[in-house]
Amino acid sequence: MSRIAETFTRLQAAGEKALIPFITAGDPDPGLTVSLMHGLVEGGADVIELGIPFSDPMADGPVIQRASERALLHKVGLRNVLDMVREFRRSNQQTPVVLMGYLNPVHVLGYEVFAQEAAAAGVDGVLTVDCPPEEAAELSAALIAAKLDPVFLIAPTTPMARVKQIAALARGYVYYVSLKGVTGAGNLDIDDVARKIAALREFIDVPIGVGFGIRDAETARAISTAADAVVVGSRLVQEIEAATPETAKEQLTRLVASLKDAIR
Amino acid sequence: MxxxxxxxxxxxxxxxxxxxxxxxxxxxxxxxxxxxxxxxxxxxxxxxxxxxxKHFVGRPSPIYHAKRWSEQLGGAQIYFKREDLNHTGAHxxxxxxxxxxxxxxxxxxxxxxxxxxxxxxxxxxxxxxxxxxxxxxxxxxxxxxxxxxxxxxxxxxxxxxxxxxxxxxxxxxxxxxxxxxxxxxxxxxxxxxxxxxxxxxxxxxxRDFQRIIGIEAKEQMQEMVGRQPDMVVACVGGGSNAIGIFHPYVEVEGVRLVGVEAGGDGVATGRHAAPLSAGKPGVLHGFRSYLMQDENGQIIETHSVSAGLDYPGVGPEHSLLKDIGRAEYVAINDDEALKAFEDCCHLEGIIPALESSHALAYAAKIAPTMAKDQIILVNLSGRGDKDINTVAGLMGLTL
CATH class of the missing domain: 3.40.50.1100 (Rossmann fold)
Incomplete structure (x- = not known):
């Protein structure tokens, strides 16, 4: 069983929902990322989504765009991100790490090389937001061959026929995009999300995580009643942005703990 | 083909x-x-x-024989497809x-x-x-x-x-x-x-909406000179004017298709916008194509005097046409484009867009190496009224 599947199985047995925090690797400084990842786990993170910085983050709102820009000031590349995961794994073998980003940095490395190096570094899953199932065959095959889970998005606009197609490819969990918009947007409709998740359950066997626009404990709690996992990104990145390098880990841990408490 | x-x-x-x-x-x-x-x-x-x-844009746009410039260059005859005459000033x-x-x-x-x-x-x-x-x-x-x-x-x-x-x-x-x-x-x-x-x-x-350029050009060349050009030249940023004039010619034998990218300060300097000349395939903005990127797959900032060519990617069909050898892609630097801009103003009485000036510059460069009875058709994709502030600035003037 993969580390992601084990995590969800354990949580389901305990009647708990998963908290999946997102941070961008290298933000605000590459030297800080591993420490922040440990801080997320201390706060109660069940899975970590680690963002691969990209120069043109088309699906992201301003907060995560700025995180990418800060990381790129330090020239953080995909191999640096893998190094960070490798270092994290030295003292944490339990918490799954899912890399999230855009296809081009992966494409330039080559899908097979990337998959093998990522698996060796201790990565568990990969979500490339601009690679829908139609274009994902080659990458997915490389990931699966390296025992990594390809994670796919499902959107409010995804028709059920596509949901079935995605269900056949998805491993680990699927990521339901809670709203029509970019990350960190403010137009989340909780009732609508709950209805959609219920409809998705008919076709989706893997756990369903929900993200985009979850900004506080109250929303996280409401979403967690319908979903298996709650993904929080922009809100955490904002916390990092507002903190100093000295206080970032502590502030992040505290915020993650409050979110985890809310969905327990 | x-x-x-x-x-x-x-x-x-x-x-x-x-x-x-x-x-x-x-x-x-x-x-x-x-x-x-x-x-x-x-x-x-x-x-x-x-x-x-027809009624809103003013099509068909004419074909024009740039006689004085051709004579001065002393080689192939240069013709313009006048997209600059469209309503709104471009293709x-x-x-x-x-x-x-x-x-x-x-x-x-x-x-x-x-x-x-x-x-x-x-x-x-x-x-x-x-x-x-x-x-x-x-x-x-x-x-x-x-x-x-x-x-x-x-x-x-x-x-x-x-x-x-x-x-x-x-x-x-x-x-x-x-x-x-x-x-x-x-x-x-x-x-x-x-x-x-x-x-x-x-x-x-x-492409389908821009093909009208090439469809008209084929008819007009036949009518005007009784044959098709030896070479069709167009500037390439994203590549819509170029694919519009190229596509109807793809299966016409004997017509060379040349796309002109923005060489900026020179392709060798790295300060340019020429992914087909100096980039590698990658994925950006929803499609796979040649792309200006660094070793980490980050998109590189581009440089060109013309804002319309200042783009790190290029339409996917151009990448295919390059790989299969049906079209050639070259780069023209800022200074060469500006020289062509001035020559076109002085010799032909047409102020071209800085984007189109890249295509003109290549035509002016290659024409002297060709015979006087050969024909180059340049897609004059837009007019240069929008560029007068930029050009004045480069001359040290403020309007």
């Missing part, structure tokens, strides 16, 4: 093109693709498109009319567009006014500064111009921001993409 038929059903031009977008946009792209398939088979759609091109309007008619068929009342030089923004604002639609144009804040007349033109036409402050503040960032708007307002909004790039079906439909 008897089997050139691209893209395939999923939008691939060989290994290029495709649909590399976030899931939220997939349904909208499928819907657009389906509606275009219906429109394509509907004679009434094309009838209206051609009516608009862009051919596409915005087609897409606005599609938007209307789909019941969309709000259109958005990205723009670099502002020509596509103006053409989008124009058709939005013409068909009674709300229009928002995203434009890099750097481009807002260097293309002030076009910004005001868009405002006069009732559009909202949103300066984009992220990234390099140029065309690629405007495209990112337009995509973000689209994903947020997907139910109400039609995205009028300005070049033959982006996710499928855009490269195909922009």
């Amino acid at each position: 008897s089997s050139y038929d691209f893209p395939d059903a999923r939008g691939h031009f060989g290994p290029y093109g495709g649909v590399y977008v976030a899931e939220t946009l997939m349904a909208a792209l499928d819907e657009l693709n389906a509606e275009y398939a219906r429109a394509k088979a509907d004679p009434a759609f094309w009838q209206e498109y051609h009516y608009e091109l 862009k309007v051919n596409n915005t009319i087609g897409q606005a008619l599609l938007a209307r068929r789909m019941g969309k009342k709000r259109v958005i567009a990205e723009t670099g030089a502002g020509q596509h923004g103006v053409a989008s604002a124009t058709v939005a006014a013409r068909y009674g639609m709300e229009c928002v144009v995203y434009m890099g804040s750097e481009d807002v500064k260097r293309q002030a007349p076009n910004v005001f033109r868009m405002k006069l036409l009732g559009a909202t111009v949103v300066p984009v402050e992220s990234g390099s503040k140029t065309l690629k960032d405007a495209l990112n921001e337009a995509m973000r708007d689209w994903v947020t307002n997907i139910d109400s909004t039609f995205y009028i993409l300005g070049t033959a790039a982006g996710p499928h079906p855009y490269p195909m439909l922009v």
Whole structure:
């Protein structure tokens, strides 16, 4: 069983929902990322989504765009991100790490090389937001061959026929995009999300995580009643942005703990 | 070359093109693709498109023999396809009319567009006014500064111009921001993409709406000189004017197709916008194509005197035409383009766009190596009124 599947199985047995925090690797400084990842786990993170910085983050709102820009000031590349995961794994073998980003940095490395190096570094899953199932065959095959889970998005606009197609490819969990918009947007409709998740359950066997626009404990709690996992990104990145390098880990841990408490 | 038929059903031009977008946009792209398939088979759609091109745009645009310049160069005869004479001043309007008619068929009342030089923004604002639609144009804040007349033109036409402050503040960032708007307002909004790039079906439909350039040129050359040109030259940023004139010629033997990229300070300096000349295949803005990127797959900032060519990618069909050897791609530096701009003004009485000046510069460079009875057809894709501030600035003048 993969580390992601084990995590969800354990949580389901305990009647708990998963908290999946997102941070961008290298933000605000590459030297800080591993420490922040440990801080997320201390706060109660069940899975970590680690963002691969990209120069043109088309699906992201301003907060995560700025995180990418800060990381790129330090020239953080995909191999640096893998190094960070490798270092994290030295003292944490339990918490799954899912890399999230855009296809081009992966494409330039080559899908097979990337998959093998990522698996060796201790990565568990990969979500490339601009690679829908139609274009994902080659990458997915490389990931699966390296025992990594390809994670796919499902959107409010995804028709059920596509949901079935995605269900056949998805491993680990699927990521339901809670709203029509970019990350960190403010137009989340909780009732609508709950209805959609219920409809998705008919076709989706893997756990369903929900993200985009979850900004506080109250929303996280409401979403967690319908979903298996709650993904929080922009809100955490904002916390990092507002903190100093000295206080970032502590502030992040505290915020993650409050979110985890809310969905327990 | 008897089997050139691209893209395939999923939008691939060989290994290029495709649909590399976030899931939220997939349904909208499928819907657009389906509606275009219906429109394509509907004679009434094309009838209206051609009516608009004739009565609103002023097509067909003429072919013009640049006699004085050709004589001075002493080689091949240079002809211009006069897209600069179109309403709004460039080839862009051919596409915005087609897409606005599609938007209307789909019941969309709000259109958005990205723009670099502002020509596509103006053409989008124009058709939005013409068909009674709300229009928002995203434009890099750097481009807002260097293309002030076009910004005001868009405002006069009732559009909202949103300066984009992220990234390099140029065309690629405007495209990112337009995509973000689209994903947020997907139910109400039609995205009028300005070049033959982006996710499928855009490269195909922009090409289909720009093919009119090459279709007319073939007829007009036959009529005017009794044969087809030896070489067709067009500038390539995203590549819509070039694919528009190239595509009808792809299967015509003996016609060389040359795309001219922006060499900026020179391809060797790295400060340019020439992905086909110096880039590698990658994925950006929804499609796979040649791309200017670093070893980590980050997109490199581009440099060109012409805002409309200042783009790190290129339409996927050009990548295919390069790989199969059907078209050649070269780069022209800023200073060469400016020289051609001046020569065209002085010798022919035509102020060309800085973008088109790249194509003119290549024609002027190659013509002396060709025989006097050979013909080069240059797509003069736009007029240069929008560029007078930039050119004055380079001359040390303020208008």
